[in-house]
Amino acid sequence: MRITLAKTAGFCFGVDRAVNMAYELAEKECPAATLGLLIHNTRVTTELEEMGVRTIDLPEQAKEGETVIIRAHGVSKKIYEQLEKSGAQICDATCPFVKKIHNIVYENSAADVPVLIAGDPNHPEVMGITGHCNGDVFVFNSSEELEKILSENRELCKKRIIVVSQTTFSQNVWKICKEKIKIDCTNAKIFDTICFATRKRQDEAEELSKKSDLMIIIGGRHSSNTVKLKSVCEKNCETYLVERADELRTINFSNHAGIGVTAGASTPSALIKEVLLEMSEIVKETTNMQVEEVPSEAAITDEMNFSEALEASLNAMSTDQKVKGVVMGITPTEIQVDIGRKHAGFVPMDEYSADPTANAAKELKIGDEIDLIIMKTNDAEGTVMLSKKRFDAQKSWVDIIDAAEDGRILEGTVAEVVKGGIRVVSNGARVFIPASLATERRDEALEDLLKKNVQFRVIEVDKQRRRAVGSIRAIIKEQKKAASEAFWAQAAEGQQYHGVVKSMTNYGAFVDIGGVDGMVHISEMSWKRIKNPSEVFEIGQEVDVYIKSLDAENKKISLGYRKDEDNPWAILKNNYPEGTVVEAEIVGMTTFGAFARVIPGIDGLIHISQIADRHISKPQDVLKVGETVTAKITAIDYDKKRVSLSIRALIEPAEEAAEEAVEEVAEEAAEEVAAEEAAE
Numbered sequence: 001m002r003i004t005l006a007k008t009a010g011f012c013f014g015v016d017r018a019v020n021m022a023y024e025l026a027e028k029e030c031p032a033a034t035l036g037l038l039i040h041n042t043r044v045t046t047e048l049e050e051m052g053v054r055t056i057d058l059p060e061q062a063k064e065g066e067t068v069i070i071r072a073h074g075v076s077k078k079i080y081e082q083l084e085k086s087g088a089q090i091c092d093a094t095c096p097f098v099k100k101i102h103n104i105v106y107e108n109s110a111a112d113v114p115v116l117i118a119g120d121p122n123h124p125e126v127m128g129i130t131g132h133c134n135g136d137v138f139v140f141n142s143s144e145e146l147e148k149i150l151s152e153n154r155e156l157c158k159k160r161i162i163v164v165s166q167t168t169f170s171q172n173v174w175k176i177c178k179e180k181i182k183i184d185c186t187n188a189k190i191f192d193t194i195c196f197a198t199r200k201r202q203d204e205a206e207e208l209s210k211k212s213d214l215m216i217i218i219g220g221r222h223s224s225n226t227v228k229l230k231s232v233c234e235k236n237c238e239t240y241l242v243e244r245a246d247e248l249r250t251i252n253f254s255n256h257a258g259i260g261v262t263a264g265a266s267t268p269s270a271l272i273k274e275v276l277l278e279m280s281e282i283v284k285e286t287t288n289m290q291v292e293e294v295p296s297e298a299a300i301t302d303e304m305n306f307s308e309a310l311e312a313s314l315n316a317m318s319t320d321q322k323v324k325g326v327v328m329g330i331t332p333t334e335i336q337v338d339i340g341r342k343h344a345g346f347v348p349m350d351e352y353s354a355d356p357t358a359n360a361a362k363e364l365k366i367g368d369e370i371d372l373i374i375m376k377t378n379d380a381e382g383t384v385m386l387s388k389k390r391f392d393a394q395k396s397w398v399d400i401i402d403a404a405e406d407g408r409i410l411e412g413t414v415a416e417v418v419k420g421g422i423r424v425v426s427n428g429a430r431v432f433i434p435a436s437l438a439t440e441r442r443d444e445a446l447e448d449l450l451k452k453n454v455q456f457r458v459i460e461v462d463k464q465r466r467r468a469v470g471s472i473r474a475i476i477k478e479q480k481k482a483a484s485e486a487f488w489a490q491a492a493e494g495q496q497y498h499g500v501v502k503s504m505t506n507y508g509a510f511v512d513i514g515g516v517d518g519m520v521h522i523s524e525m526s527w528k529r530i531k532n533p534s535e536v537f538e539i540g541q542e543v544d545v546y547i548k549s550l551d552a553e554n555k556k557i558s559l560g561y562r563k564d565e566d567n568p569w570a571i572l573k574n575n576y577p578e579g580t581v582v583e584a585e586i587v588g589m590t591t592f593g594a595f596a597r598v599i600p601g602i603d604g605l606i607h608i609s610q611i612a613d614r615h616i617s618k619p620q621d622v623l624k625v626g627e628t629v630t631a632k633i634t635a636i637d638y639d640k641k642r643v644s645l646s647i648r649a650l651i652e653p654a655e656e657a658a659e660e661a662v663e664e665v666a667e668e669a670a671e672e673v674a675a676e677e678a679a680e
Helices: 013-027 042-050 077-086 096-108 124-130 143-152 171-184 196-211 224-233 245-250 269-287 306-313 388-406 473-490 568-575 648-679
Strands: 002-005 032-035 053-056 067-070 089-092 115-118 137-140 161-165 188-190 214-218 238-242 258-263 322-330 334-338 344-348 369-378 383-387 409-418 421-426 429-434 453-462 467-471 496-504 508-512 517-521 542-551 556-560 581-590 593-599 602-607 628-637 642-646
Touching: 002 269, 013 032, 013 042, 013 053, 013 067, 013 096, 042 053, 077 089, 096 124, 096 161, 096 322, 115 124, 115 143, 115 171, 124 137, 137 143, 143 171, 161 171, 171 188, 171 196, 196 214, 196 224, 196 258, 214 224, 214 269, 224 238, 224 258, 238 245, 245 269, 258 269, 369 388, 383 388, 388 409, 388 421, 388 429, 388 453, 409 429, 421 453, 429 453, 453 473, 467 473, 517 542, 568 593, 568 602, 581 602, 593 628, 593 642, 602 628, 628 648, 642 648
Parallel strands: 002 258, 032 053, 032 067, 067 089, 115 137, 115 161, 161 188, 214 238, 214 258, 344 383, 429 467, 517 556, 602 642
Antiparallel strands: 322 334, 322 369, 334 344, 369 383, 409 421, 409 453, 421 429, 453 467, 496 508, 496 542, 508 517, 542 556, 581 593, 581 628, 593 602, 628 642
């Protein structure tokens, strides 16, 4: 006869976490109470009570100074509020999986968005989930109950609804219910919230029951988790649920060649040990049969103790074994995961990703499922060290080989600049890209690519040495060719583009306008005279340009940058007609006059005859460069781009006015004298 223990039998992560938190409080002699039974196990509950951790049913039953432990099932939002108002200290041992469901229903439900929960309406976990919903809640424990809810509430089929499940809900029933909801409710948002460990335990129990003649389920009869296990197994073979080892005496083990054993999430290791050893004794006494060891599972023989049996259940966890882990916690040094085994799993941060820019704290959240490889098992400490980086590398290496064969484009992050090129990390696999194939032009700095995402094509693979060589330049060329073809198919003069300055010469600048380059001649950069393109542009600058002319045959594009509205001659024509008086800066001297800046981009000539109201030998006798003078625009020649200015024109009218004023005063005085003489 063989007795086979399921690998995932016993405490799940959430229950184990809650029990450990309670024991830690008890060992510190902190007054504590659990709100409801911590787990469905009399032995653990009794032991905690003996250590001073009592059980209460209502928040108001907590004593002053007492810490209230919220069990793994979780509680409603209202209970949290009641505990906070009472001033009690809260030790929240809610299972992370359950907490995730609380967040889902709270964030997604509303007054007009009801929630459907698959589970037992009287189970504490379901009651807690209900207490975090913001609208109507409907609970169903079977496909028949779901059918009834939908038939009695036809509006649900048209409404936007949220659907979740109890973490320990039957996976088979959940599949049936999901299909029903998908067909009837077109606006349903379904979240798969059955606990990973629960799914694993149910799947293993089902498989084990198919290979066994008899199944023993160890756990509390009031535990939803345990009841589901019994339901799963009894479809395949004779199944019994036991809470204590002595209950085995009522079971007939004769005529059963293979016996499978599993345990619910609330079943401690000590109880599993008692049941297994008691079963081994019963089989030996009543059947006089030898108990065989099963290589693929943990087997209890009459020579094995419980520790050896647990060790046997971990034999399959060899180095490099691939497993799935559920994130249970993230610290600066490691990621804590549940891999559905008795050992605690952890991923060191340097084994998270080959990408140096990866940040586990930002990329992961509690409850996420990740693929891992077992690196080392420490039975003494009860831990398993795992690596996501190595799993990714193995999977990615297969992708690299396939990409080399089919020529598809891959993406990755430039992790480092090395001698002769760069290394790109693509989903955990490293690919070397030579400097000559890393950039479009050889003069581009490789350091500019560091930490950037790039596309490349694998051009060479050495399977034996696990080395791959790629090319970024090949992709750039392909992309530029495609962009060029698309551009010339629709390009026309006058089209505007937002481009990037790629390079400059003495006579102009080349601008990338989306896969093709055009040139802005130095004469098209500014309305004022410039000596070098660097006075206006710089490499990498984003600029708005337009097509001035196209040479499709030679694939040449002439671009314009300066705008008509910025043309100083247009500004002069609109705002400075002939006769306008301006403040102008002297910018140059000649023998025949001085040049003054009318507006930026236009200088006017003040002829030597127009500088003063008297004869001068040279402009420098009156003016100096940098001086600002008041002058009148006397003439504008737009064709020849010439402006004439005069200072004298503003002086002469003033002198004539003064002479006229003197004459008027003289006439008035003469009139007064004549009047006086006449009076005499």
